[in-house]
Amino acid sequence: MNPVEAIVFDAYGTLFDVQSIQRKLEKLYNTRAASIGQVWRQKQLEYTWLRTLMQRYVPFTKLTQDALLYACEANGVNAQPEEVNQLMEAYNQLDVFTEVHAALQQLSQQVPLAILSNANQELLDRATTYNQIKPYFKDIISVDAVEQFKTVPTVYQLAVDRLKVSAERVVFVSSNTWDVAGAKSFGLQVVWVKRKQDAIVEQLGFPPDHTIEQLGDLSSLFFS
Amino acid sequence: MNPVEAIVFDAYGTLFDVQSIQRKLEKLYNTRAASIGQVWRQKQLEYTWLRTLMQRYVPFTKLTQDALLYACEANGVNAQPEEVNQLMEAYNQLDVFTEVHAALQQLSQQVPLAILSNANQELLDRATTYNQIKPYFKDIISVDAVEQFKTVPTVYQLAVDRLKVSAERVVFVSSNTWDVAGAKSFGLQVVWVKRKQDAIVEQLGFPPDHTIEQLGDLSSLFFS
Numbered sequence: 001m002n003p004v005e006a007i008v009f010d011a012y013g014t015l016f017d018v019q020s021i022q023r024k025l026e027k028l029y030n031t032r033a034a035s036i037g038q039v040w041r042q043k044q045l046e047y048t049w050l051r052t053l054m055q056r057y058v059p060f061t062k063l064t065q066d067a068l069l070y071a072c073e074a075n076g077v078n079a080q081p082e083e084v085n086q087l088m089e090a091y092n093q094l095d096v097f098t099e100v101h102a103a104l105q106q107l108s109q110q111v112p113l114a115i116l117s118n119a120n121q122e123l124l125d126r127a128t129t130y131n132q133i134k135p136y137f138k139d140i141i142s143v144d145a146v147e148q149f150k151t152v153p154t155v156y157q158l159a160v161d162r163l164k165v166s167a168e169r170v171v172f173v174s175s176n177t178w179d180v181a182g183a184k185s186f187g188l189q190v191v192w193v194k195r196k197q198d199a200i201v202e203q204l205g206f207p208p209d210h211t212i213e214q215l216g217d218l219s220s221l222f223f224s
Numbered sequence: 225m226n227p228v229e230a231i232v233f234d235a236y237g238t239l240f241d242v243q244s245i246q247r248k249l250e251k252l253y254n255t256r257a258a259s260i261g262q263v264w265r266q267k268q269l270e271y272t273w274l275r276t277l278m279q280r281y282v283p284f285t286k287l288t289q290d291a292l293l294y295a296c297e298a299n300g301v302n303a304q305p306e307e308v309n310q311l312m313e314a315y316n317q318l319d320v321f322t323e324v325h326a327a328l329q330q331l332s333q334q335v336p337l338a339i340l341s342n343a344n345q346e347l348l349d350r351a352t353t354y355n356q357i358k359p360y361f362k363d364i365i366s367v368d369a370v371e372q373f374k375t376v377p378t379v380y381q382l383a384v385d386r387l388k389v390s391a392e393r394v395v396f397v398s399s400n401t402w403d404v405a406g407a408k409s410f411g412l413q414v415v416w417v418k419r420k421q422d423a424i425v426e427q428l429g430f431p432p433d434h435t436i437e438q439l440g441d442l443s444s445l446f447f448s
């Protein structure tokens with residue numbers, strides 16, 4: 001195992017819990033909330049991939065709003081502008097998972113930490129400030145800088161360049177299975193945070209190096 | 225409207241009906257067939273996008289088999305090699321939709337026709353031969369030639385190059401909403417075959433030029 005000189009975290013689903021958006025959806029759309037939430041997330045991902053392939057980058061907030069409009073229409077809901085604003089605003093006030101503060105505090109004493117996210121810089125700055133976790137990070141890196149989304153190698157290269165650490169000495173941590181495959185394919189050491197019991201590894205030929213249940217497990221994995 | 229000098233068709237879901245694979249799944253997996261079929265198709269698409277982004281191209285048959293293994297595992301099914309072979313074999317014997325023969329015969333008397341598909345060349349050759357539609361096409365084009373999948377511009381450019389017709393004079397026909405967006409973003413004239421009643425246009429900023437219900441509607445759209 002290569003020595004670890006930096007740890008880089010994915011943001012949404014890994015540090016930030018998107019569950020509160022689901023509660024907001026339920027308030028607005030009742031029984032249709034579950035389906036809207038599922039399609040919203042799926043389309044959000046699809047649009048990051050398709051727009052990168054099409055060379056039609058737009059910031060994550062715009063893309064997320066487009067995905068929401070699709071999800072509402074697909075579920076027969078005529079979303080009002082005020083509702084869309086409320087839901088998009090919820091993205092600025094996501095809580096971190098319960099273990100995140102303690103884990104970041106401990107790890108930040110060992111090696112430099114960073115975030116590498118599809119979200120735009122402004123969204124990341126607001127979310128990390130809101131949760132008071134910004135001081136733990138040496139760098140908060142948005143794909144905005146290269147105008148492409150994960151899983152292009154260019155995005156993971158951005159972390160290597162900004163942190164000035166060679167790829168095999170960077171540990172990348174994500175709950176997203178496709179992100180795990182992308183980072184591993186690029187050449188990072190990869191830890192999968194398996195936050196859902198029934199999640200499985202993608203059949204893309206690039207499984208994670210390690211699998212953990214929550215971020216508190218990172219310290220003993222690398223520094224004990 | 226620009227004059228039409230060639231018509232290019234997507235293959236799976238547009239010319240070929242994948243419904244027979246669903247029947248094969250039901251025979252093998254009973255009540256879990258619907259969910260396996262849904263995840264299989266979703267992962268097949270995702271893997272075309274992710275592998276292109278990751279610069280890890282593999283032929284469509286390999287990728288489709290990987291997606292099947294994921295879908296079975298995600299549904300708690302331990303797929304046997306013989307079952308996997310049977311399902312993959314079903315891809316070689318897909319029927320075309322009922323109107324396809326008559327529509328292709330009529331259109332091929334007006335302009336050159338072609339196929340542009342994510343599938344590998346061998347699979348396309350077998351499927352068009354099996355359905356006796358090969359003679360209608362001037363060219364059957366696989367993304368194999370560029371080792372990237374839709375929706376990269378390079379793939380749609382391949383059709384323009386091979387047919388030697390300028391992009392705005394090529395009509396591209398697909399039932400897949402993401403493929404519609406990709407082709408329109410590239411600059412082709414695009415017709416969406418809306419084969420499912422509840423399908424909606426993607427929120428990607430590139431809606432189709434025309435929407436039809438089946439391929440028999442093409443002739444009156446362009447040649448009457």
